[in-house]
Amino acid sequence: MMIEGRANELPDFQVFQTVIKYCLFIIIVPVLSFFFVKSLVFDGVLRLEPVTSSVYSAIVAVVVLHVTLGMYIFRAYNEAEKAPKPVKKD
Amino acid sequence: MSASGPTVESPIYGPFFGVMGAASAIIFSALGAAYGTAKSGTGIAAMSVMRPELIMKSIIPVVMAGIIAIYGLVVAVLIAGSLESPPTYTLFRGFIHLGAGLAVGFSGLAAGFAIGIVGDAGVRGTAQQPRLFVGMILILIFAEVLGLYGLIVAIYLYTKQ
Numbered sequence: 001m002m003i004e005g006r007a008n009e010l011p012d013f014q015v016f017q018t019v020i021k022y023c024l025f026i027i028i029v030p031v032l033s034f035f036f037v038k039s040l041v042f043d044g045v046l047r048l049e050p051v052t053s054s055v056y057s058a059i060v061a062v063v064v065l066h067v068t069l070g071m072y073i074f075r076a077y078n079e080a081e082k083a084p085k086p087v088k089k090d
Numbered sequence: 091m092s093a094s095g096p097t098v099e100s101p102i103y104g105p106f107f108g109v110m111g112a113a114s115a116i117i118f119s120a121l122g123a124a125y126g127t128a129k130s131g132t133g134i135a136a137m138s139v140m141r142p143e144l145i146m147k148s149i150i151p152v153v154m155a156g157i158i159a160i161y162g163l164v165v166a167v168l169i170a171g172s173l174e175s176p177p178t179y180t181l182f183r184g185f186i187h188l189g190a191g192l193a194v195g196f197s198g199l200a201a202g203f204a205i206g207i208v209g210d211a212g213v214r215g216t217a218q219q220p221r222l223f224v225g226m227i228l229i230l231i232f233a234e235v236l237g238l239y240g241l242i243v244a245i246y247l248y249t250k251q
Contacts, residue, residue: 026156054171058245061164073227
């Protein structure tokens with residue numbers, strides 16, 4: 001299925017913006033959540049042992065990582081439907 | 091610190107194993123992630139000449155390869171956080187840390203290889219048959235779970251101290 005022209009594409013800049021946004025999101029949010037959860041929740045509020053709190057924050061970080069990846073896959077999967085309909089050319 | 095020098099239980103070379111564990115965790119994971127990124131990157135470059143509108147869908151193998159490196163990073167940070175100098179750092183903990191690092195490192199290497207090969211073939215195939223996308227995602231998830239198993243074993247090993 002070849003598509004003539006760029007009728008049903010998102011503009012380049014918009015695609016770039018979305019990809020950069022999600023890539024930064026996927027990289028930064030799990031790393032931040034590791035240290036945030038470790039220092040504030042597990043060490044601060046619950047006062048766990050260092051090893052236990054590190055392990056729990058690692059688990060939290062990996063879960064957050066997969067949630068963000070799932071969001072990106074969902075966005076990429078829905079991209080075709082969000083794109084404007086092809087313009088009819090005569 | 092109560093003990094002053096190295097003992098039989100915690101010799102001077104004990105931390106060597108732990109340091110090597112932290113290093114091998116990130117080195118081998120990054121090796122796998124780099125292979126996955128490069129291999130699926132060539133597929134994306136070949137595919138997007140004809141179908142540039144599929145670039146956003148095709149980036150997924152690259153992101154998944156990056157996640158393999160994050161697994162290694164997590165274990166390396168965990169190990170590096172519990173490294174100490176010899177009197178408190180036993181040789182047993184060094185072995186445990188080496189094992190944890192090697193577990194996540196080589197699992198990440200294997201998962202990165204799988205993601206690279208599947209991603210290369212998958213994005214080229216998706217350009218010709220868009221319904222392949224779901225299959226590509228599923229195979230990529232199964233490839234990435236291999237690295238997750240290594241992470242689980244590494245964290246389980248890490249808690250045995």
